[in-house]
Amino acid sequence: MSVKLTEEMLTALPDARGHFGAFGGRFVSETLMDSLMTLEREYLRLKKDPEFQATFDKDLADYVGRPSPLYFAERLTRETGGAQIWLKREDLNHTGAHKVNNTIGQALLASFLGKKRIIAETGAGQHGVATATVCARLGLECHVFMGAEDVQRQSLNVYRMKLLGAQVHSVQSGSRTLKDAMNDAMRDWVTNVDDTFYIIGTVAGPHPYPLLVRDFQSVIGRETRSQSLEKTGKLPDALVACVGGGSNAIGMFYPFLTDESVQLYGVEAGGLGIETGQHAAPLCAGRPGVLHGNRTYLMEDDDGQIAATHSVSAGLDYPGVGPEHSWLKDIGRANYVSVTDDEALDAFRMLTLVEGIMPALETAHAVAYAVKLAATMDKDQMVVINISGRGDKDIHTIAQLDGIEL
Amino acid sequence: MSRIEGVLQTLKGQGRKALIPFITAGDPHPDETVGLMHTMVDAGVNIIELGVPFSDPMADGPVIQLACERALKHSTSLRRVLAIVREFRQTNDTTPVVLMGYLNPIEAMGYEAFADAAAEAGVDGVLTVDLPPEEAGDVAPLFAERGLDSIFLLAPTTTDERIRAIADHSSGYVYYVSFNGVTGAAKINVEEVAAKVAHVHELTALPVAVGFGIRDAETAAAVGRVSDGVIVGSVLVDTIARNQADIEELKRALTDLLNPMREALDSLAS
Structure with a gap:
């Protein structure tokens, strides 16, 4: 519904x-x-x-360096072979994230x-x-x-x-x-x-x-909206953002909530796979409960004890999610999906090699889903990924997975 | 009249103060909790607050956090806690039992199912730390219908307007948190507590029990002088932690802690 x-x-x-x-x-x-x-x-x-x-x-403007650019990822689009992929460059903010x-x-x-x-x-x-x-x-x-x-x-x-x-x-x-x-x-x-x-x-x-x-982060979506109109003359067809607690996603989604034509995708951490239980995807696989001051979707056991979570990305490794996302899920306005650790790691490498932009592992979850989504869409359609942060902080994790000591 | 009201009224008639221990159910093991409850009754306590273990006890300090971890290691679910109360009631139908914990285990069980099961098990009151009256609209009437008292917290930061509103939603007693902080911190200021509790008494006719920071007979007496009852938690839970390997020794240690508190409180009787 x-x-x-x-x-x-x-x-x-x-x-x-x-x-x-x-x-x-x-x-x-x-x-x-x-x-x-x-x-x-x-x-x-x-x-x-x-x-x-x-x-x-x-x-x-003067300290963070806003507005952050809306960048057309031409080569990634070509490699994907579907909708145009645009990147909202929150990674370029001072301190490297939204x-x-x-x-x-x-x-x-x-x-x-x-x-x-x-x-x-x-x-x-x-x-x-x-x-x-x-x-x-x-x-x-x-x-x-x-x-x-x-x-x-x-x-x-x-x-x-x-x-x-x-x-x-x-x-x-x-x-x-x-x-x-x-x-x-x-x-x-x-x-x-x-x-x-x-x-x-x-x-x-x-x-x-x-x-x-949400109010402080909504600058992301407001800028994206006007930049999109200015650069392409229309609104995007889909927005994709990763969701841990969900601040970068809500900041991107909120100014578009009344634009029915814009599809919203929040990407949760699928960890080792939803079916393994080793993940951090309460919207995809949890149920409503109360933690940290709010009622929202949670990962919990049958007795209401909060479950352990797993994600390769520390920023998504959380058993709850912002309550507004829970509401957007229940009313059907936003779609919540998940990608696994491995898919996110592949997307990290792909964006780094194809566009020269190294995303945070959190952000790489959004990239992984957006690429799959864009491939199913028409070439005249437009997907915007919120590049919520840069990946410098994750280099040690990546190197470790590659068996390299820095 | 609820069992809690009855006990507090009788004490008041005698000029005595309530001694209210808190222990976490299932700590050190769920099979031992009923025995510990009886031990505390024998040591002269009037109401028992039984903690429901939760994975994320945000209002608690390290002592009670660790107690939750020990209890959860033995799968002490809310249903198991209710079974503990039911067993306690087989041999004690006079000492009120208040469940104290966090909302999520109750949400997971379902408000109505919990209210039914709690009343059936012989629970007398429920204190949910992260449920202020503003959010209790769906659950408080279910408790009231079944004769369960809803106990809410008051804190040093609570305004007069809220004290009145919270008292309106409360029954049995109100729990005054003696300082801004988590359980087990040692920063109680008895003069401040006395002034605030006297003020709370002006705003509500309900009995006021004071918890947080009461560690020994001396603080119990000082706080008992100005309130209707004292709640003793972390010092008991810490005793459980230190004596968990030897239950008989543990029972002696709990008795040795509670006896002087009982005597100190009763020496206030006029």
Whole structure:
């Protein structure tokens, strides 16, 4: 079933309690409720404040380097032999990924709220780096929580964060990946709620985070929309983005939700294959539940315990997903699919060799699916892939798989 | 009148305070939990808060996180916890049992199925850490219909407006979290707690139990002086962790911890 979305429907969501249909909400312990309500109130006020918006836009232009280009991947298109493939180059942003769009916005919010201490969770380290970066610029104390396994597989980003003056806390509990980093960030927040601002890196978490992260990331889709009209005279036929928590995907999709002709594809981490259970694809293979402050699709066992996930990409290795994606899935507006570790690794090599663009392993999932999709489409059609981040951080992982010691 | 209300009213009539221990069900092993519950009753506790293990206990410190891991290693599911309560009720139908945990295991079981099974097993109240009253609209009426008390948290950050609203949704008692932090942190400030609890008493007629940071007879007495009951968790769970290899020794250790708290609280009786 697919529902025709209108502007009125979209502006009504999330509702006053942060719900997107059956999803979202604010499922946290009481200690955090007042802080979340204050954040919501202040954000809704600042969202309409021209000074706040002007500062945000100026930072995106002069510090991040926006707009990021929409690039026609001519050779990849030729090799694929189907629809035109275009790349939205978020990898060219300062710090190398889309994550900085959101950290600029949230750090600005923190400054307006007078909070001097910043905490963040990170998986691949891109959000941690983007947070450490804006904290360095604004002179804010920065603590990043990162699962011990991710600290190991993303050591380059760990060192970058340290160079930027952040303290990186290696999280030893649970599966020692992104979900555990988020648990510990929540524990720190509840302890230091009076002076601390939590910069969540994705469109998950308690209301208002899914709302404000989506708003800050929507610059990706707005630019893509106008660049597409300007360069090709029409809207794309399909948008493809990878989905872990789903911030780059929602940022790309949101400005196109009412454009019925534009197909939306969110690509989850299929890991070793959905059928093996070793994956991180809650929208493809999970069911609704409550974790980290929101109701959304989750990977869990029959008893409601959160399941261990697997992905070659640390940034997608998460058992939940943003609640707005869960809603878009249930109303049939977006399609959620998965590709395996191996397909993503092949796509990493392909884009690197064919276009000279080395994508992050997270992004490589979107590339892998988009190439398959484009091959089934007509030559006059157009697919845009959100190149959410660059792959420098993953070189050690790739080299290890190749049996090479750097 | 619910079993919780009855116990708290009787204590109040006697000028006494409730001693409320928290342990995680299934820790160190689900077969031992009923025995530990009886041991605590023998040591003079009034209400038992039984933790439902969860893989991602975000509001808990390391002590209770590890207890969850130990319990989950032995597959202590929510259904198993309910079976534990049912077994406890075979020989004790006076001590109220409150299940304390996170929402997702209850969601996975289904609200109605859980409410039915909890009432049938002899559970008296439910405290879901990550379920504020705003999100409890679908589940609280199911509890009320079956005579289960809904217990909610109050925190130092809770505004007066919210204290009133939360109290309106609560029954049995309200749980005041003594400081901003996770369970097991040692940063309780008794004067601050006293001032805040006195203020909560002005806003609601419900009994107020205080938890987080109560580690010994001294803090129990200090907090008991200003509240209707004290909740003791991490120090008991830590004792379980240290004595998990020898259950008889563990029972003695729990008794040795709880006895002085009971005496200290009763010495407040006027």
